[in-house]
Amino acid sequence: SQTIHQWPATLVQPVGSPLSLECTVEGTSNPNLYWYRQAAGRGLQLLFYSVGIGQISSEVPQNLSASRPQDRQFILSSKKLLLSDSGFYLCAWSTQGSRGQPQHFGDGTRLSIL
């Protein structure tokens, strides 16, 4: 069966520090991968998605970047964090090929910027 791992679970970082969040998927090949952010009490905002290694699409201009160095690895990064980067970050995957596939989410990372 497929599983998705996301770490760390919580992170407290000072303003201006770098960031690296990692997500890996097991049990499937060539998945679509996604990064979402959820502000407190708000809905989900799609940040990045990827349909293959090295292929990254950004949905909103921001202080963050994403990379996909391996088929089942998706990394969210920042060189200098802002206060507005605080939030709950979720990674997700879906099967490529047929339409209408659900996305399956990791447990998320709670990021607090001080």
Add this chain to the structure above:
Amino acid sequence: AQKVTQAQTEISVVEKEDVTLDCVYETRDTTYYLFWYKQPPSGELVFLIRRNSFDEQNEISGRYSWNFQKSTSSFNFTITASQVVDSAVYFCALSGRGSRAQKLVFGQGTRLTINP
């Protein structure tokens, strides 16, 4: 453009009551897919159900049921005999023919609180 509206921001009921969460969508695609997700207090999103636009049959899974009506562009979710463990934020989402990436358009979510 695609849009999902969950007009109920918060709902609070007493345990064992039935509760319906509303979802209204907009799309120009003739083929599309609708989803419901549950986000418990721990934070992860749990996939509950997917319906495609050609299948208007209602679905029941235990205490959960879903009513899909194309005529009103709605995909409502009912919990029968609610329990405290049903307390969560519920999201409705839409996926159209779109791109290979199969992006989802999410509603803003409904926070459901079941009181003992």
